[in-house]
Amino acid sequence: MLNAVELRQLTYFEAVVRCGGFTRAAGDLRVAQTAISAQVRRLESELGVTLLARTTRRVRLTEAGELFLDRARRVLAELAAARDEAAQVADVVRGSVAVGTTGVLGGLDLPAVLAGFAARHPGVTLSLRTGLVDALAGDLAAGELDLVLGPVHPGPPSGVLVTPLSDDRLVLVTPPGRAGGDLTAFAGEPFVCLPVGSGLRELLDGLAARLGVDLPVRFEASAPDGVRDLVAAGLGVAVMAASVVERPGPAVGVHEVVPPTSHPPFGVLHRSSMSPAARALHTWMIRSAGPPPGREHRPGTTGPRR
Incomplete structure (x- = not known):
């Protein structure tokens, strides 16, 4: 037959x-x-x-x-x-992809995601660079990076697109045993934060201006995990992404921010034109993260805030 x-x-x-x-x-x-x-x-x-x-x-x-x-x-x-x-x-899955990443990963298990991609596409070489999202976005726009993972802030550089991957929320972090409360009650107390120019520092400064109180940054760390470490050591309090303190690390008190304040979602930034290998990794990250919280948006628009 x-x-x-x-x-x-x-x-x-x-x-x-x-x-x-x-x-x-x-x-x-x-x-x-x-x-x-x-x-x-x-x-x-x-x-x-x-x-x-x-x-x-x-x-x-x-x-x-x-x-x-x-x-x-x-x-x-x-x-x-x-x-x-x-x-x-x-x-298309041969070549190299340079990825920039911040310490805010929105709950994404980046090592597992990259391991899965590498197993599926052994012809692709991956390199990672860590830093603040604004600096990394600039390197992306300049062609030094292919993808950037981090919080989605408004106004990405020209030619850069953003695909939100997961929601995140802002929390108040205190040394263990310290009670939370309204942020105005922490006026004048030492805060721990990322350096000037970071999205988190801009968010904290905006909160202080909106509430009309002084939330002074007395200690800085170069990465979100470092902020958590300093808070755990009793050097101050901080506001940061919940996904950071949900990871294993030193014990800290975690409280809701009062008044409630949104945190940018976590997403992947990329140029409008991607190499085949970068496009393959971009697609893999989207699949690994599950349903996105919002649509891809373009330069000059405000990214979704949750």
């Missing part, structure tokens, strides 16, 4: 017709002539028709063979196209 027809039978049959005989087809395919003859006969048996009229000098197509040849060539052409597309897909 037709379901038993094999691809090699179609290949051998088409070669016999194209080459004008079994001997030439065997030479073209570098297959023994007896093997080609046997497979073509098996094909005819499966179809229940004679495809080739054989003589001692040459072979010619029967009427059924002419009809079948057209179909066979279509199948072989489609297969060749499919192989070409598969080869192109394989090629």
